[in-house]
Amino acid sequence: MISNKFVYSIMAGLIALFLIVLMVLPNLGVEAKNDEFSYETKLFNEKKVTTVDIEINEEDWADILKNPNKEEYKEASVTINGERIGNVAVRTKGNSSLMSVANSDSNRYSLKIDFDHYDNTQSFYGLKKLNLNNNFSDTTQMKEYVSYEMMESMGLATPDHSYMNVTVNGEDYGLMLGVEAVDETFLAKNYGSNDGFLYKPDGTGSDLKYISSDIDDYSGLNPKTNESNLDQSNILDMIDVINNGGDIEEYIDVDNMLRYFATTTALVSMDSYQGMMKHNYYLYEEDGKFSIIPWDYNMAFGGFSMGGMGDMGDRPMPEGMENMDMSKLMEGGEMQLPEGQELPEGIKGGNMLDAMTNEEIMTDEAINFDIYNPVQSTTLEDRPLLNALLENEEYLAKYEKYLEEVSTKYFTEENVSKITREVSATILTYVKADPSKFTTTEQFLAGVSGENSLAAFAGARSESILKQLSGELVIDSKSAEEDPQVDHNTEPKESPPIQSTQDDSGQSEKSEGMKPPEGFDPENMPEGMDLPEGFDPSKMPDGMGQGQMGDSGENVDPVSSMKSLALTLGSLLILLLAIFGVKKFNRRGFR
Template sequence: MVKSKIVYLCMTVLLLLFILLYTVLPNIGIETKNTEFSYENIIFNENKVTTVDIEIAEEDWQDMLDNAADEEIQQATITVNGKKVDNVGIRTKGNSSLTSVVNSDSNRYSLKVDFDYYDNTQSLYGLKKLNLNNNFSDTTLMREYISYELMEQMGLPTPAHSYMYVTVNGEDFGLYVGVEAVDETFLANQFGSNNGFLYKPDGVGSDLKYISDSIEDYTGIAVKTNESNIDESKLIEMIDAINNGGDIEKYIDVDEMLRYFAMNTALVSLDSYQGMMKHNYYLYEENGVFSIIPWDYNMAFGGFRGNGRMGGNMPNETSQANTEHPVNKEPQADNEQQPANARGAGMGMGMTGELMTDSAINFSITSPVSGASLEDRPLLNALLTNEEYRAQYEAYLDEIATKYLTESNIQEMTKKLAVLLTTYVEADPTKFSTTEEFLAGVEGENSLPEFAKQRSASILKQLSGELVVEAETQQEGGMPNFGDIPENGQMPDFNNMPEDFDSSKMPPMNEEMNKGERPNGMQPSDRNNGGFRGMPNGNKDMSATQDTTIDPQYLIVVAASCILLLIALVVVLKFNRRGRP
């Protein structure tokens, strides 16, 4: 009898230990040992909105806003979902978006956070750099996020991404899309190594046309990693091969490139290699073979208009009256029309709420370029002039049109984002557009799902030969002087751009930036759970992620407890079969 009691007691203790380890510890905020890339689950939790709290000296913050075009680093403390990191570098970022906000009465800049700027050993759960993108030119607030989701679904190396609500010195600043930087950490995570060469093309040579055998002549192809060993790079050999008929399979990951260009074409993402700006992509060379990495999709879904032209007017096209930025006023009801200047930055270069344009829906899949000819983009040309590769490219387009860029798939995403984001959008004091415009992108005749429906139908018709679309092949050339922008605020013609054009050099107007205030009725951020009190949870059909990363040793303990529990059960069963002594 005594032995039986001892066995049952042991069983009870083991069972309680198992329950404790399995159900209690992961939910009481104990931070277990982090894996090298745990930031993917902790920071970029796509099931909720992450809070990013910036603490910075007021004079430094104002200086950064007043001189945003300089992109100078300021020192700050950043708290992400309650995790505080001191001595962090922060600056404004962007190209045309940065210039447009500078030339407007908004201070809603995209931001770059460098956790390792002052201490190269410092990170946030392994993350070294974080981009906070301001959703410039996107009334739906979803183009970039959904584009990255689709790139992931196509199996491409894609930066981690999620929505983040930013505060500055306790004041609400706005809803942003947080995107992982493409750097050594990203490379190690995606490719298992960061020993290769990472390139960010933007400028002379970014079209990958052959110039010479000297890498120094490709001034627009910046190497970001392993610079000291650049002589070992195969970049020139790759460029020579795609231009002059070499064995391109020796130098590029053909299948990956085909998947990338098929999805980029389906998304009508023309602020890219396929457009006249020939940028917004990364190349990573490892063991002499190049992969392509997607980047910057706020103008996807046809947001960068046909023929390389960006829609809308300059952001300073406003009435001289009522020049106060909306963050310094009482928020207007969403059914009221905001003054032009309130929407200025957003409705400037490239900003268009109109999705259903014929040029976007029926963008050519045969010669998928804009503002240039296919021959002007030799990487794409080398792929599509090969019958085998073109057949695979078309097969991927068919897969995209029937599986990924479908009305049902995009509708599922937009509805879940509406549940997750609407309260944040309403609270956002610096937003470029209204909550109604955000919701219009969720469903209806001018929504992202409707775009997907019509775009996919066009792709399938083009594949079958039922629809033939002429390519947009206006040639590149000279760029007008931005000092000659007419007084009516209309944008100059962007169809003609010089090889060395750098839009970041466009002159700012140096307008004074105003500091935002928290709108009335906004609940303070809940620092413990990364969201607002009462905020509905997202229901994304991906594996739910926890804010803590489970240490492998924890799993070992749980497994050992299960084994001991099973052993105890076996002992009890054998003991009962033998009967009492």
């Protein structure tokens, strides 16, 4: 006869095996995640230049160059560091940069490579789309790179980026900055899930001013995920609250937003939500709350409307152009403006290329850009997301703290000099050989070191920020005079104590608790059976298979989550069979 002791020993062994497998699953998920997103190391290597060779039908390439504003995909194959991927799509990309290059004698367009355009199962080690940016309006070719480095340092989810040397049909095309697309893959990697709502605002409603309760009235919000389920998004509630009052923490990741605006303000990047174009940012809604994702910094360091764009200064765009999509201003290679309107002085004639590449970054306007009224050619009232944050004393104090942090730790002359020198050591040979670069090698080197370098700008800008924080420097802002609500600079102020250490509030949160599988009750174990010594059911992973953060701090992507879920269910089935077997033996009275 089979004794109870023997049966219980077998059952205990099966349960122990189940628990061991269950506890190992998070590590299996991490391995799957690392494989799923291995493009981070396969493609975006900041220590060397990646080679990207595009092969495309000559007629298709000629059509792209002849009709760049169509942004029409053409089939091609791409070889990256010797590894060939066929059946991919290539097109031009851009907004004002595309318009300007199209209206010049240059063919140096930014490009987008879509690996899954024709085959939705295809990717490059998990990456579905790659942007190749031409560094337009940036004589240093490093503004966007340095800006993303600052964003990463401040704990923001930031696209991967590195330099790439591009050829087309064997001919040198140019040195580009490769930038990861913000899409479902980016979301899964950085947030552990891509189930939320992603928006790329640009156009009507991108200022986030309240228009109505009808989502159709916000045509410029541009949803990128879950387009068919927008009625489940909190986007209209968020817009209502920031404009009309309410608990904004219910709808906004305040810490994320403050880090973003502090860093963008330090960088003086006004081709953004804070400028007249009110674009170049993403909003991602996860579990009802919105965070902001940085995007497009080739006109940072005061390059937009501060020495760039024909030195427009604080002058707004001509009446009738404020809400226009810049890419729509080009038709047939000519600028199409509203009737009776002209471009500002310096960019007349429709060719902005010369104006945008003849820049001077060490201007008083850029260096002493007002941190308390950090908008240009607009008002805080017309940028309600930023206004709602800065008019709150608690949030303002935290914004000041992050400004102090970025100015003393990251956006310093020493740190930026280190970054630009490392970049120069990596790409200088390619810069010299680049046949299509907009500016000269000498201008690139001037951005690396010297009195007009990015490092010199960072040093002067950070010094100005710290003086503004202390009240030593007060900016007499023209925009503040026009907007009576903005009164931060009417007199010197005493800043609150500033913490020099960074807290964890902006980092990805780890799970607070860990739960056993649904239906598993350790209190009702069969008589004579005990859980393994040291096992604590309260420390089992919470929401296994939901793409959440585990104790490892790594994101578990949706694919590995499904594998983990399958293993979990299989192990749970073994456990249930074991318990069923014990009860059956007990009923039959085996001794």
